[in-house]
Amino acid sequence: MNSIGFYIHIPYCVQKCAYCDFYSLAGRDPAGYSAALIKQIKSCKKYYNGKFVDSIYIGGGTPSILPPENIKTILEAVRAYADVTPNAEITIEANPGTLDSRKLSSYRAAGINRLSIGLQSADNEELFMLSRIHTLEEFENSFLLARMEGFENINVDIMYALPFQTFAKLSNTLAYVADMKPEHVSFYGLKIEDDTPFGRHPNIKNTLPDEDTQVRMYMNACKVFDACGLDQYEISNFAKKGFECKHNLKYWHNLDYIGFGPGAHSMVGKQMFSYKKDIDLFMQDPTDADALLDENYKMSIAEASTQYVMLAFRLSEGVSVGDYNSRYGLDFEEKYLEKMQPFIERKLIVKTNKGYALTRRGMLVSNMVLATILDFDEI
Amino acid sequence: MQRQDKIRNFSIIAHIDHGKSTLADRLLEATKSVSKREMEDQLLDNMDIERERGITIKARAVTLNYEAKDGETYEFNLIDTPGHVDFNYEVSRSLGACEGALLVVDATQGIEAQTLANTYLALENDLEIIPVINKIDLPSADIEGVRNEIEDVIGIDAEGCPAVSAKTGLNIEDVLEKIVTSIPAPSGDENAPLKCLIFDSYYDSYRGVVVYIRVADGKVKSGMKVKMMNTEAEFDVVEVGRMSPFGLVPTDELSAGDVGYLTASIKNVADTRVGDTVTDAQNPTSAAFPGFKQAQPMVFAGIYPSDGAKYPDLRDALEKLRLNDAALTFEPETSIALGFGFRCGFLGLLHMEIIAERLEREFMLDLITTAPSVIYKITYKDGTVKFIDNPSAFPSPDEISEAAEPIVKASIISPSDYVGGIMELCKERRGVFVDMKYLDKTRMELHYKLPLNEIIYDFFDALKSRSKGYASLDYELAGYEPSKLVKLDILLNLEPVDALSFIVHADSAYTRGRKIAEALKENIPRQLFEVPIQAAIGGRVIARETVKAMRKDVLAKCYGGDITRKKKLLEKQKEGKKRMRKLGSIEVPPETFMAVLKLDNEN
Numbered sequence: 006m007n008s009i010g011f012y013i014h015i016p017y018c019v020q021k022c023a024y025c026d027f028y029s030l031a032g033r034d035p036a037g038y039s040a041a042l043i044k045q046i047k048s049c050k051k052y053y054n055g056k057f058v059d060s061i062y063i064g065g066g067t068p069s070i071l072p073p074e075n076i077k078t079i080l081e082a083v084r085a086y087a088d089v090t091p092n093a094e095i096t097i098e099a100n101p102g103t104l105d106s107r108k109l110s111s112y113r114a115a116g117i118n119r120l121s122i123g124l125q126s127a128d129n130e131e132l133f134m135l136s137r138i139h140t141l142e143e144f145e146n147s148f149l150l151a152r153m154e155g156f157e158n159i160n161v162d163i164m165y166a167l168p169f170q171t172f173a174k175l176s177n178t179l180a181y182v183a184d185m186k187p188e189h190v191s192f193y194g195l196k197i198e199d200d201t202p203f204g205r206h207p208n209i210k211n212t213l214p215d216e217d218t219q220v221r222m223y224m225n226a227c228k229v230f231d232a233c234g235l236d237q238y239e240i241s242n243f244a245k246k247g248f249e250c251k252h253n254l255k256y257w258h259n260l261d262y263i264g265f266g267p268g269a270h271s272m273v274g275k276q277m278f279s280y281k282k283d284i285d286l287f288m289q290d291p292t293d294a295d296a297l298l299d300e301n302y303k304m305s306i307a308e309a310s311t312q313y314v315m316l317a318f319r320l321s322e323g324v325s326v327g328d329y330n331s332r333y334g335l336d337f338e339e340k341y342l343e344k345m346q347p348f349i350e351r352k353l354i355v356k357t358n359k360g361y362a363l364t365r366r367g368m369l370v371s372n373m374v375l376a377t378i379l380d381f382d383e384i
Numbered sequence: 385m386q387r388q389d390k391i392r393n394f395s396i397i398a399h400i401d402h403g404k405s406t407l408a409d410r411l412l413e414a415t416k417s418v419s420k421r422e423m424e425d426q427l428l429d430n431m432d433i434e435r436e437r438g439i440t441i442k443a444r445a446v447t448l449n450y451e452a453k454d455g456e457t458y459e460f461n462l463i464d465t466p467g468h469v470d471f472n473y474e475v476s477r478s479l480g481a482c483e484g485a486l487l488v489v490d491a492t493q494g495i496e497a498q499t500l501a502n503t504y505l506a507l508e509n510d511l512e513i514i515p516v517i518n519k520i521d522l523p524s525a526d527i528e529g530v531r532n533e534i535e536d537v538i539g540i541d542a543e544g545c546p547a548v549s550a551k552t553g554l555n556i557e558d559v560l561e562k563i564v565t566s567i568p569a570p571s572g573d574e575n576a577p578l579k580c581l582i583f584d585s586y587y588d589s590y591r592g593v594v595v596y597i598r599v600a601d602g603k604v605k606s607g608m609k610v611k612m613m614n615t616e617a618e619f620d621v622v623e624v625g626r627m628s629p630f631g632l633v634p635t636d637e638l639s640a641g642d643v644g645y646l647t648a649s650i651k652n653v654a655d656t657r658v659g660d661t662v663t664d665a666q667n668p669t670s671a672a673f674p675g676f677k678q679a680q681p682m683v684f685a686g687i688y689p690s691d692g693a694k695y696p697d698l699r700d701a702l703e704k705l706r707l708n709d710a711a712l713t714f715e716p717e718t719s720i721a722l723g724f725g726f727r728c729g730f731l732g733l734l735h736m737e738i739i740a741e742r743l744e745r746e747f748m749l750d751l752i753t754t755a756p757s758v759i760y761k762i763t764y765k766d767g768t769v770k771f772i773d774n775p776s777a778f779p780s781p782d783e784i785s786e787a788a789e790p791i792v793k794a795s796i797i798s799p800s801d802y803v804g805g806i807m808e809l810c811k812e813r814r815g816v817f818v819d820m821k822y823l824d825k826t827r828m829e830l831h832y833k834l835p836l837n838e839i840i841y842d843f844f845d846a847l848k849s850r851s852k853g854y855a856s857l858d859y860e861l862a863g864y865e866p867s868k869l870v871k872l873d874i875l876l877n878l879e880p881v882d883a884l885s886f887i888v889h890a891d892s893a894y895t896r897g898r899k900i901a902e903a904l905k906e907n908i909p910r911q912l913f914e915v916p917i918q919a920a921i922g923g924r925v926i927a928r929e930t931v932k933a934m935r936k937d938v939l940a941k942c943y944g945g946d947i948t949r950k951k952k953l954l955e956k957q958k959e960g961k962k963r964m965r966k967l968g969s970i971e972v973p974p975e976t977f978m979a980v981l982k983l984d985n986e987n
Contacts, residue, residue: 193940270944376957
């Protein structure tokens, strides 16, 4: 029997961060949202009926802004409608400024077994510049509280290539995080998105570390994580053995996931669909798929298999030739080997025992590599 | 009154933007040839490119009827002329079909180099010149100043010449009356053997070539066998007629003094060269019009399709354009860097730009054009002489006994404030100063001898930028002069790129090489490895730049919501790569090949 991952979007936060382009609204009352979500989950049963749900990811926005009882009801509903496996990975994203021990123990009681905390930087000046609502001290309290409440699988988000960031400043953040010993780290390069305060700032690009520094930052971080047992398993993700995020791996393995809430995306089989980023429309009738759908298309085999390659190359394990060939009835090497050759020669792609993977240097230029080898014409 | 007494054949001479087309429109309107409502803006310029650039590329003619104050109705034949130095010969032939010319001068700007050059051409053709001072509605108009300038500079009487606003229509009547009273009527012999001047022709897919003619002597009608005296081609006339503002209107015959057209199932404009003489094949005239010249291309460039598979389309497109443009030449050429294309010859840089633009617009072709070259005259050590228009065929220094390059006589008119900068520019471009004089208190005319090679790059742009747009340029070919020429090769990633080689004077090779290397660095996107750019003369590297390797190009986050976006992003990146030309192991955008053209730092 097939499995499917659930993504539950909570589009609320205390205030928008200067870099963030996710769909989320600051300062709005989330009353009634969880009930609406539950209605939508129920109405989408045809997508997950007969499948195991082995991962649930509550993301945002800032999910920890909701009253913990709401989270509990949502998860109860999911369990009532869907076949959630006993050892399913259930993650909630949390913002240090919004956590306390009551919330954390309530999450545990609701069955949440993984916590993802957005730290971003261990430098209070940088946190202020990013317009985060918390300080380093608040993060540390939240993290330690979570440990006390029994969370044994915690992810910490870090960002690099920030405005005015130096190599030394980032090193401090890395050393601090290593010291906290999380099971998982997501390490993202800041991307300046157009419709954000950062994107609108005319000179922001001049304040960013230069490319060589960014490359050194990335390589150095990989080394630091390596040294404390956090193995790289994706371009931006590092984990202790066995703590890789099951839910996110579904994306990179091109496996089924279904999203709920405005702006959420889904892939069920070859059907890709997403909902409009419109909370009011959603609240009006969360079950009216016709009104809510934004994109909705079925992929051809060509597109699905190309997407598979695009995503698999994000992983350290890379593309599994056997898996690709059996899933799509195609021959990976026939289609890609010649195009990969120049990159293999430059050691940007290596052969693994299951297939092919990008090296770290290859990951850093993965857009260029993928734009060369992938074929969008037949899509 | 005799028939010819009521005919007036004339042209309009004007600098770009001085209002030639607007004045022509007003004349059409005032003669009730066209009502305002019917008139598309600037009717005479009917090619898109002409309208956008505000210039006339090919001559046009139109017949208008004007009822003058003396009560008689006159037939005006307005022959429009191109206004750019590339088309000097065409201008002189158009003028040769007239008895007079209106010299339009902008009341706020005064006379420009191009106007002056064309006025001299008109005087050489013994034309009666009527100065028309235009744009008098503008607050900065200086009618008396311009009148004096016309008298001082050209030496013709400007007293009582019409001062008009073509835009508002003010005093247009004065111009019309002046045409009647001042321009002589034609005085050909209707009974003499046929003698017509071809001043333009174009290919029409239904009629074949339509030949625009001025009948000097005799008569021409359908059924007659005519002969082109220079090309010696003979044809049976199918139709003769006149040009109305709305198209061709057939008539029974054209006689001495008339301006009109003829068709004769002619398949190629090359048989109907501008300046050639049409005569009766059975009873030819004794002497052809003097001054006939084959159109001589002076500037050459390689034109390649961006997509190699479009080579046959490019050939078809060039063949179609040549039907209408006898000055365009092309022959197949192969480049290691660019594949299959054509070496094309043009009258000048503007002609080249127009052809490239028409190929892209009218034939939907994506092109790569290499840097233009002139024709060099090489004397080899063994005494043989060759003319070379392609840098890749330029011999190595030890084979050359003497290399010579074409030189032009250039005339530049500019406000005196900018003369210093212009002289500096001419010096940088190896110009030899001839003389200069004041045209009036504030404007000067400079004469230089300049290598054509230095003009075809970005000279005109540089001149404009150093004179805040005020300076104007005219030039004519003045033969070959020996010169220290070398071939500059460009190496990308240590491989020479044939399409980027060009010929340069030895003294400026270093500066040029460095500038080109810098320009290429700006143009070539980063690759996965470092790309050295080198400029070299005969194996000796004289300049180097480096395109640093691309080290980081990665999307940090790719979760459910990012997947569709990421696919689109990569697809776009892939599209970008498709435009690129592969040179060995590196990819460059097609603009790279033109980068060597825009080198003036002052811009």
